[in-house]
Amino acid sequence: MIFFKKKKKKQQESNSVSTKGSLTFPELMKKLTASADFSTVKQSSLSTFYISYYKTLVNPEFVHRDLLPYITEIPLKNLDDIQKHLPLDGMVKTNDVHDIANKVTAGFILIQMNKDDPEGLLVPSLSTENRQISIPETEFSVVGPKEAFVESLDTNLNLIRKRLPIPEFTVKEVRVGKLSKTRVAIIYIDGIADEENVNTAIQRVNDIEYDHVVDSSYINQMISDNENSPFPQLIDTERPDRVASVLSEGKVAIMADGSPHALTGPTTIVEFFSAFEDYFLNWTLASVIRLIRLMAVMFSVLSSPLYVAVLTFHYEMIPENLLATLVASRNDIPFPPILEAIVLELSIELLREAGARLPSKVGQTIGIVGGIVIGTAAVQAGLTSNVLLIIVALAALASFTTPVYQMSNTIRLLRFPFLLFAQFLGLLGVAICFAFIVSHLLKLTSLGRPYIAPLYPLRANDLKDALIRMPFSMQNSRPSLLRPQDKARMNKKRATAKHDIED
């Protein structure tokens, strides 16, 4: 209910930067001309008028090729004449100073008949520099589409819309951030997406109170249900095909201008372990790969804590044959298992962080130097056992199999509390730590929907696309977690119709 209160307040003070006090037109012009890139040109061929714009926002070529030729050749009496003769959309005639201030700073051209006249015609002509659409990097797939979002919202919407050419595809736009006034689009398919989910998303985006919103990851943190949770509660994707696909499931997507990522929700935890490539492979392969990935996550979180727990408290658990190997490798190590594990885990984190901060070519070198040289040296110097080195390296590797970047960060950090509990209470400590995490996950929601949904509340029907992925012919209903308005994806009978031998 806090949201409602905030919203009312918000609406009163929206656009507060430009509405502060009562701005008069001469004051505004003074402010604008203070910038070096603002230019006012007087045109006086047949009739006199003034054109003002930011040279850095408006392409000068546009002014000279698409604007001036239409109005310099004709005698003009007033702004209506200009509007009539310009073959452009979205022109606004106004004498509202705030409107002028907002639009001019967003890339409109202001045309006036008289320099001190507060009435002007605003012509839209924003030109922005765009990156070319490139290959997805964090969610790369071997097969399937190879385009990723870029920093322009319009381009991104185009990428999604061309995959869903239906009138029900709806885009709601909100401006967020007092200074940045970032365009944020909330995208859904009307008639499929649950209205409650859509409203929650719109409302939460509206409630954002911040001065500048640079990227969708800001929004991700600001609208998440529990902002203290280490678990991401919305999926962050750079693939238009993935967004189009989840929209057709009945989810809601949120995109911000200037961000090459889309957020989708409501999300469940299993979705963070499914790569979009799973849908490009045959269902048997995809299911096995998904299971391997889940195992990898468990291994990554639990392996080094289990090592510490068993070697510190429960060495009776190690069978005789294995014991010899372990003892041989730990013979000369001066440290207790926990210290050994923490030092190794931290050095792996160090390597990763250094690799991530450096340019990719140097990063690779760091990886090799760190992984091979330091690792071998540490074992030969007798500082760590090689068994643990193998475990920790494998665990680090396993954590990178998580397809969503945010989740793989969470997985990697999750093992540290486990390590501490393992040192404190052995296997029981590991179980206790796990129980604490389960308690957190059970309470977590994503856009108000339960986070570990197909597992609890147990929805047997949604399990067809959770831990394993069943064939498309069985994906005949949309996930019931999302409460889609239209539940059926297709005609099940036709999809599963059996043919007789010689049909």
Add this chain to the structure above:
Amino acid sequence: MSQISVNKQISPYMAFYMVTTMQIGVGILGFERYIAKSAGHDAWISVIIGGLSFNVLIWMIYRLLTKENADIIGVHRNLFGRWIGGALSFLLLIYFSSTILTVLRTYIEVIQIWVFPELGTPIISIILLGLAYSYVIGGIRVVAGLSVLGFFISLPLFLLKYYALKNAHYTNLLPILDHSFSELMAATRGVTLDYLGLELILLYMPFLKQPEKSQKWAHFGNLFTMFTYLITVFVSFVYFNQEQLQHTIWATLTLWKIVDLPFAQRFEYAGIALWLFVILPNLCIGLWSVSRGIHRLYKIKQKSALRTMILVIFICCILVVDRQQVDILNTKVSQIGFYILYAYIPFLFVIQLISGKVRKTKNG
């Protein structure tokens, strides 16, 4: 009880998980010895008799509660008035609290005997109660979620029975029906103690959607418990002979010891750790129900009731010092539980029948 909003309620099938996780607790780790004392190798028959009798009790509890459309506190109030009913509810809540204490203290005892002999009771009880608090504070949905997850996490432990069956002597079970009826009944009484725990349904039933449907699931839950106990008893009986069994306090735990995987042996360490997910739903459902009961009875906020409960149980937990006291606690609480289920609930049932008739004649 119509004031409970639908989005606070849980699906009817949750009754299955909540009943079965509540029944299976620490008892299963070592109950074979107690029932074999009186009925020997025929004690498995008592397991079946006990389980079936609890199905009758579930039916009674459901009749009792659905007729009044209330939890046990409401039933007490309707039947005995505010004061006597309140006092009865209070006594019942004390019994429920003592079952929570018993489960917690016995689990700590198992940890101290098998894993960490030096571990102080205060430390581990604070951790376990804190863990339970973090669940109960999330409400019945989170608690029910825990019982589902706990059920599935502990299910694979069944597979460990394979190692005992490899060395089984199936003739241990023969001859069937070698014991007298009274011996079987004595063993049945022993085994009912392990079916205790479902009586908490008296407090959380209004939170289950569609009571008619959930009753079926509660019966299934009880049958699943019976099935679990049957397998446990069967495996223990074919592995140990009767004399050995009398000297084995924790038969199931001892069976875990013989597990021999290529990468791990002495599985009881892992087993006891995993058993946390069997114990935790017990604690959480118990704490939730009792705090809810206090909230209904005295208009105290459920959160404060929960905190107080945790503090009280913590203090009591420290006061129980050694193995003898844990044993006494177990015996006493299960005796009281026996009488509450087999005497008090049928008594309530009869009273309700009579008072229903009286009310009817008054109205008519």
